[in-house]
Amino acid sequence: MKIRVGMGYDVHRLVEGRELWLGGIKLAHSKGLLGHSDADVLIHAICDALLGAANMRDIGYHFPDTSGEFKNIDSKVLLARTVALIGDKGYHVGNIDATICAERPKLKAQIPEMQEVLAGVMGVEIDDVSIKATTTEKLGFTGREEGISAYATVLIFSD
Numbered sequence: 001m002k003i004r005v006g007m008g009y010d011v012h013r014l015v016e017g018r019e020l021w022l023g024g025i026k027l028a029h030s031k032g033l034l035g036h037s038d039a040d041v042l043i044h045a046i047c048d049a050l051l052g053a054a055n056m057r058d059i060g061y062h063f064p065d066t067s068g069e070f071k072n073i074d075s076k077v078l079l080a081r082t083v084a085l086i087g088d089k090g091y092h093v094g095n096i097d098a099t100i101c102a103e104r105p106k107l108k109a110q111i112p113e114m115q116e117v118l119a120g121v122m123g124v125e126i127d128d129v130s131i132k133a134t135t136t137e138k139l140g141f142t143g144r145e146e147g148i149s150a151y152a153t154v155l156i157f158s159d
Helices: 041-053 075-088 108-122
Strands: 002-015 020-022 025-027 091-101 129-134 147-158
Touching: 002 041, 025 108, 041 075, 041 091, 041 108, 041 147, 075 091, 075 108, 091 108, 108 129
Parallel strands: 091 129
Antiparallel strands: 002 147, 020 025, 091 147
């Protein structure tokens, strides 16, 4: 068995007039994340971590923001395609450990639903998807509520 680890990071700006998608679910909030796709920073960080672990570059390489095919795409589609890409190379998802950095909205109550949705997309158990939420104590762009960031660490393995 071959085991590999990857790390991913993503950030998007919060703006008026966009829906807020995090962890594959739509959240009620006065602002949403700006991006070519639905701008789900958590899924994008997970995709980058998976691709990095498999030494397959990054999300922008596989799903460029210059392509009309990915305009406003549901990031769950990108995650499913990423899992298929690493699968083509012989890898399976072991587990995910992720952190979302946001002042608002508070995410504690939505984390179980995010875990369920992401586990379903990736074909893993809910217990294999750890999601945490934190603030930056009002510091930096996150603290000023200008954007949201996410970090993800993944373990992948081959048979």
